[in-house]
Amino acid sequence: xxxxxxxxxxxxxxxxxxxxAAQALxxxxxxxxxxxxxVFDLTKWLPGFHTLHDCCALLTTYxxxxxxxxxxxxxxxxxxxxxxxxxxxxxxxxxxxxxTTRMATFSPAIGADGILWGLLFGWLIGFxxxxxPKALVTGGTLLITLGLRLGWDRLATxxxxxxxxxxxxxxxxxNSVVAWLGLPAPIDAMMPMLTGTKATANLNAAxxxxxxxxxxxxxxxxxxxxxxxxxxxxxxxxxxxxxIDKRSEKRRLAWWSLPMSVVNLNLPLMLGYRxxxxxxxxxxxFCAPLASCAIAWSALKLxxxxxxxxxxxxxxxxxxxxxxxxxxxxxxxxxxxLCLVVSVLIYLPFVKxxxxxxxxx
Amino acid sequence: MAKWVRYLSLGGLLLIVCLALFIPAxxxxxxxxxxxxxxxxxxxxxxxxxxxSSATQNRFNSLVTTLNQRTNGHSLLKxxxxxxxxxxxxxxxxPRDVEPYIVIAFENNQDGYNNIKKQARWFDLAFNQLxxxxxxxxxxxxxxxxxxxxxxxxxxxxxxxSAVTMNKLMTIGTPYNLxxxxxxxxxQMLADLIKARKQLPKNLTVxxxxxxxxxxxxxxxxxxxxECGKYIFQNQVKHYTQITVSGDDASHSDLPQNQEIEGYIxxxxxxxxxxxxxxxxxGK
Numbered sequence: 001x002x003x004x005x006x007x008x009x010x011x012x013x014x015x016x017x018x019x020x021a022a023q024a025l026x027x028x029x030x031x032x033x034x035x036x037x038x039v040f041d042l043t044k045w046l047p048g049f050h051t052l053h054d055c056c057a058l059l060t061t062y063x064x065x066x067x068x069x070x071x072x073x074x075x076x077x078x079x080x081x082x083x084x085x086x087x088x089x090x091x092x093x094x095x096x097x098x099x100t101t102r103m104a105t106f107s108p109a110i111g112a113d114g115i116l117w118g119l120l121f122g123w124l125i126g127f128x129x130x131x132x133p134k135a136l137v138t139g140g141t142l143l144i145t146l147g148l149r150l151g152w153d154r155l156a157t158x159x160x161x162x163x164x165x166x167x168x169x170x171x172x173x174x175n176s177v178v179a180w181l182g183l184p185a186p187i188d189a190m191m192p193m194l195t196g197t198k199a200t201a202n203l204n205a206a207x208x209x210x211x212x213x214x215x216x217x218x219x220x221x222x223x224x225x226x227x228x229x230x231x232x233x234x235x236x237x238x239x240x241x242x243x244i245d246k247r248s249e250k251r252r253l254a255w256w257s258l259p260m261s262v263v264n265l266n267l268p269l270m271l272g273y274r275x276x277x278x279x280x281x282x283x284x285x286f287c288a289p290l291a292s293c294a295i296a297w298s299a300l301k302l303x304x305x306x307x308x309x310x311x312x313x314x315x316x317x318x319x320x321x322x323x324x325x326x327x328x329x330x331x332x333x334x335x336x337x338l339c340l341v342v343s344v345l346i347y348l349p350f351v352k353x354x355x356x357x358x359x360x361x
Numbered sequence: 362m363a364k365w366v367r368y369l370s371l372g373g374l375l376l377i378v379c380l381a382l383f384i385p386a387x388x389x390x391x392x393x394x395x396x397x398x399x400x401x402x403x404x405x406x407x408x409x410x411x412x413x414s415s416a417t418q419n420r421f422n423s424l425v426t427t428l429n430q431r432t433n434g435h436s437l438l439k440x441x442x443x444x445x446x447x448x449x450x451x452x453x454x455x456p457r458d459v460e461p462y463i464v465i466a467f468e469n470n471q472d473g474y475n476n477i478k479k480q481a482r483w484f485d486l487a488f489n490q491l492x493x494x495x496x497x498x499x500x501x502x503x504x505x506x507x508x509x510x511x512x513x514x515x516x517x518x519x520x521x522x523s524a525v526t527m528n529k530l531m532t533i534g535t536p537y538n539l540x541x542x543x544x545x546x547x548x549q550m551l552a553d554l555i556k557a558r559k560q561l562p563k564n565l566t567v568x569x570x571x572x573x574x575x576x577x578x579x580x581x582x583x584x585x586x587x588e589c590g591k592y593i594f595q596n597q598v599k600h601y602t603q604i605t606v607s608g609d610d611a612s613h614s615d616l617p618q619n620q621e622i623e624g625y626i627x628x629x630x631x632x633x634x635x636x637x638x639x640x641x642x643x644g645k
Contacts (some may be wrong), residue, residue, distance in 0.1 A: 040385060207397060
């Protein structure tokens with residue numbers, strides 16, 4: 001299973017790396033609300049800012065914007081024993097048909113959000129090709145996807161479902177698991193930060209120099225202290241890899257993903273270091289953010305640090321978020337550093353295990 | 362050796378990159394917060410004056426007239442709060458005056474802790490009406506005698522619920538321990554205020570002014586009672602300063618007309634203290 005997953009992901013890695021790099025540039029440098037654009041006021045003086053923005057946006061769309069589709073194609077390709085060509089074609093067309101809808105919410109997603117569905121769909125097609133006649137699978141897939149699509153549309157237009165943004169402390173526990181599955185996480189690293197009702201109340205109170213109404217909430221814990229490098233504190237993983245992983249291929253991956261992880265994008269690491277759908281890596285991926293939250297919570301409870309109130313861009317480098325959102329609170333910076341160290345320590349044994357146990361080149 | 366050099370240069374590079382990111386980001390954040398503060402703060406930040414017991418809304422007329430002669434001058438609004446919470450006003454705030462004087466007096470201006478508690482509630486009612494009507498969210502306050510107690514009670518009890526910021530508070534001859542001259546005999550009021558001190562804003566600057574005619578008081582309020590303010594404010598607000606004034610006009614009821622105290626108000630409470638210029642409106 002893990003081997004098959006590896007075969008599926010491997011050919012996609014160049015696309016993932018280029019795409020995420022373009023996305024990182026787009027979101028942190030060539031967007032008005034990007035971290036570097038804001039701090040260095042790039043919109044004012046950088047020539048060709050908007051052209052570069054458009055270039056990066058296109059590059060992102062044509063790479064990881066198609067990752068779900070590519071996943072379906074390559075998953076079918078990896079699993080099918082004979083006639084890989086036809087299998088990938090059928091998987092691609094079938095997945096595209098499923099995505100032709102006016103209601104994006106009800107499609108399996110063609111971009112990076114759809115990697116799980118793409119994988120499952122591709123494997124299903126590959127599995128069918130291995131066990132059933134080719135013509136039957138080809139025809140059947142096209143008919144079934146078409147039927148599903150039409151039925152879905154009818155259902156979707158008949159019942160418009162409104163989905164509220166999920167909130168509550170259960171998110172802390174589920175966020176890592178959902179992201180580990182390759183689904184869009186409820187608290188995504190690229191969502192705007194400290195903009196909810198509780199955070200707004202805090203901001204108003206801070207500007208009026210009153211005491212804060214909500215000093216401890218998910219918004220003041222999870223984003224500022226437990227999301228360095230993206231969901232799962234993966235900046236800690238990169239440091240752990242660079243410290244002890246001896247495999248040159250993985251070290252290269254870590255160096256490549258470092259700049260993207262600085263702005264909290266970790267897709268190359270998720271796929272390249274095999275965190276995605278790997279039960280072993282789920283353990284630190286789940287524990288590191290919780291440990292960080294626990295540290296930050298204790299520090300807040302003991303009034304050692306100030307609460308994060310001021311808004312910063314989502315692409316702000318993880319370890320700087322607490323420092324900036326408290327407008328320069330030294331203890332908050334120290335606690336951030338502590339969270340990073342602890343997450344490195346949590347990742348270390350697992351990096352050691354996968355780097356020693358795996359012999360494949 | 363080569364490895365050692367490599368690690369060192371790598372570390373140095375990392376440090377430079379971090380600092381190159383850290384310093385501009387911090388500067389940027391400070392700007393952001395300051396901009397947010399400017400957007401949040403109202404242009405107008407009035408000075409609210411609260412007279413002591415038995416005094417009316419005209420208590421500060423002479424003070425405001427003197428201040429207006431010495432500075433660029435500000436308009437004066439006088440408010441009396443009725444016992445049912447409604448307000449009666451006299452005078453007006455001049456257009457574009459960003460630092461008007463607002464006197465808040467009470468129809469029932471009797472002494473006594475129970476009455477002071479009622480006055481603090483009336484103050485809160487009137488204050489909220491004024492803040493809504495004149496659109497301000499920050500102010501400085503001056504309280505004479507019991508007026509200082511009313512303001513302190515307001516801070517302890519009602520302030521956190523309002524969305525307004527008090528930056529500076531000056532109390533003049535305010536008896537934090539009522540008429541009690543022994544600081545070890547704490548009155549109920551002082552005990553209550555000390556208990557509620559955690560509610561006081563941490564950003565507040567407090568000046569407590571005392572007058573002395575004799576060695577132990579201004580004739581009405583014992584110096585020791587004024588000094589009890591330290592049990593409430595010290596180590597809770599940002600700054601707490603106590604000033605004792607003696608000489609001419611240092612008796613309790615003369616304090617608002619005392620030259621020294623007028624000088625302190627001008628220096629500490631007004632935004633642009635020494636700027637003579639056009640008079641926007643004279644206090645009458």
